[in-house]
Amino acid sequence: MPFKTIIEPFRIKAVEPIRHTTRAEREAALQAAGYNLFLLKAEDVLIDLLTDSGTGAMSSAQWAGVMQGDESYAGARSFYRFEAAVQEITHLKHVIPTHQGRAAERILFGSLLKPDDIVPNNTHFDTTRANVEYRHAQALDIPIAEARRPQELHPFKGNIDLKVLAQILTEQREHIPLVMITVTNNSGGGQPVSMANIRAASEICRSHGVPLFLDACRFAENAWFIKMREEGYADATPMAIAQEMFSYVDGCTMSAKKDGMANIGGFLALNDDDLAQRCKNMLILTEGFPTYGGLAGYDLEAIAVGLHEALDEDYLRYRIRSVAYLGEILTREGIPMVQPPGGHAIYLDAKSMLAHIPPGEFPAWALSLALYLEGGIRSVEIGSVMFGLQPDGSEIPATNELVRLAFPRRVYTQSHVDYVAEVLIHVNNRRDRIRGVRMVESPPVLRHFTARFEPGEDGLIVG
Numbered sequence: 161m162p163f164k165t166i167i168e169p170f171r172i173k174a175v176e177p178i179r180h181t182t183r184a185e186r187e188a189a190l191q192a193a194g195y196n197l198f199l200l201k202a203e204d205v206l207i208d209l210l211t212d213s214g215t216g217a218m219s220s221a222q223w224a225g226v227m228q229g230d231e232s233y234a235g236a237r238s239f240y241r242f243e244a245a246v247q248e249i250t251h252l253k254h255v256i257p258t259h260q261g262r263a264a265e266r267i268l269f270g271s272l273l274k275p276d277d278i279v280p281n282n283t284h285f286d287t288t289r290a291n292v293e294y295r296h297a298q299a300l301d302i303p304i305a306e307a308r309r310p311q312e313l314h315p316f317k318g319n320i321d322l323k324v325l326a327q328i329l330t331e332q333r334e335h336i337p338l339v340m341i342t343v344t345n346n347s348g349g350g351q352p353v354s355m356a357n358i359r360a361a362s363e364i365c366r367s368h369g370v371p372l373f374l375d376a377c378r379f380a381e382n383a384w385f386i387k388m389r390e391e392g393y394a395d396a397t398p399m400a401i402a403q404e405m406f407s408y409v410d411g412c413t414m415s416a417k418k419d420g421m422a423n424i425g426g427f428l429a430l431n432d433d434d435l436a437q438r439c440k441n442m443l444i445l446t447e448g449f450p451t452y453g454g455l456a457g458y459d460l461e462a463i464a465v466g467l468h469e470a471l472d473e474d475y476l477r478y479r480i481r482s483v484a485y486l487g488e489i490l491t492r493e494g495i496p497m498v499q500p501p502g503g504h505a506i507y508l509d510a511k512s513m514l515a516h517i518p519p520g521e522f523p524a525w526a527l528s529l530a531l532y533l534e535g536g537i538r539s540v541e542i543g544s545v546m547f548g549l550q551p552d553g554s555e556i557p558a559t560n561e562l563v564r565l566a567f568p569r570r571v572y573t574q575s576h577v578d579y580v581a582e583v584l585i586h587v588n589n590r591r592d593r594i595r596g597v598r599m600v601e602s603p604p605v606l607r608h609f610t611a612r613f614e615p616g617e618d619g620l621i622v623g
């Protein structure tokens with residue numbers, strides 16, 4: 161191919177208008193929302209990069225699947241299609257559908273964890289951490305040292321620290337019912353985990369008789385990074401790479417709202433017969449019968465098709481490239497971000513960019529508010545609001561103060577990305593004028609979803 165432009169590998173069949181607002185309207189919207197972007201009305205947002213979860217565009221093949229949904233209560237054809245799609249990729253024995261990823265987490269941890277247990281993970285996602293802590297167990301993050309230095313380059317910055325893993329399994333084996341690896345490492349910057357790391361972690365776990373689970377939400381994006389960056393995988397298909405990733409684990413939790421390319425859904429898949437039975441009993445209690453697990457037959461169809469589409473090479477090339485493209489513009493402009501760019505998102509480094517705002521005034525939260533106020537862009541804080549509150553009620557500033565710009569799948573085009581870059585440059589030029597915020601109301605768990613804030617007397621941005 162003589163051409164280097166990577167185009168969106170689809171054409172658009174249905175469009176949804178997005179709405180411009182004035183700065184004054186956005187100011188009022190922020191005030192009404194308690195300066196919490198989760199509490200905005202979505203129609204007041206121009207470019208919504210809050211999350212890539214369930215926000216993607218389904219394909220015509222998925223919509224066709226929706227029409228074929230079998231809504232039988234038990235044994236529906238759609239379940240068997242779903243199960244076959246999951247098993248082709250994972251080869252895991254028991255496939256348990258759930259309404260989304262956190263339900264899979266709750267059921268798994270509810271069946272497996274006792275108080276004072278420890279779950280090591282490269283980095284727990286927020287709902288994963290909350291579900292571990294809800295069982296009075298400890299969610300222990302053990303990423304490699306490079307993960308704690310946002311601007312340091314590493315091809316597989318999502319890797320779990322194998323030395324620490326081996327050490328903790330040697331010392332605390334009886335308190336560790338499972339180990340998890342999150343691919344890609346969402347809270348750690350959307351960074352991939354190498355095949356060598358998964359393989360080695362699996363060997364360590366096996367030698368201690370502890371099961372290893374993947375938090376598999378972005379397994380396809382992780383497979384693409386392995387293809388691009390790890391020796392020996394350049395000619396392998398994303399499907400073959402994904403299959404190898406899953407061959408090293410005993411189970412996984414999955415949010416189909418990510419690389420399932422669906423708007424809702426998830427699953428738990430595992431090999432252990434006895435544990436699967438206990439999980440299915442819990443599933444019946446709160447989600448539904450094991451052949452639908454809180455989903456409609458048509459959702460199961462959409463996921464079955466979506467899991468395959470997520471592994472399409474043209475799609476993955478475009479997906480990873482559009483995030484890298486924004487990353488290149490920001491790097492050129494000297495805007496601090498987690499390097500290299502992640503698979504599904506850019507993570508701005510607010511600790512560097514807004515060094516004048518102390519952690520207690522939530523610099524990353526303030527930056528995300530500024531992006532909305534100036535450009536109508538919604539992002540999400542991954543910093544001290546999300547992770548600062550400890551289970552005992554104390555407050556410890558998060559290691560990193562990040563703002564995540566997550567890209568919904570197949571939704572925005574290159575001109576949207578160019579607009580985002582322009583707003584970021586504009587806000588970065590005014591960074592010295594951005595002020596911190598005060599938390600005035602906060603719930604005891606997952607507080608970032610509903611906490612309310614107030615800016616200081618000078619407002620969010622002075623002058």
Ligand SMILES: *Cc1c(COP(=O)(O)O)cnc(C)c1O
Pocket residue numbers: 213260261262263285287288342346347375377414415416417418425426
């Ligand atoms: C989204 C996500 C979850 C939770 O899935 P939901 O479908 O939102 O419940 C768990 N882990 C990771 C890494 C995620 O990105």
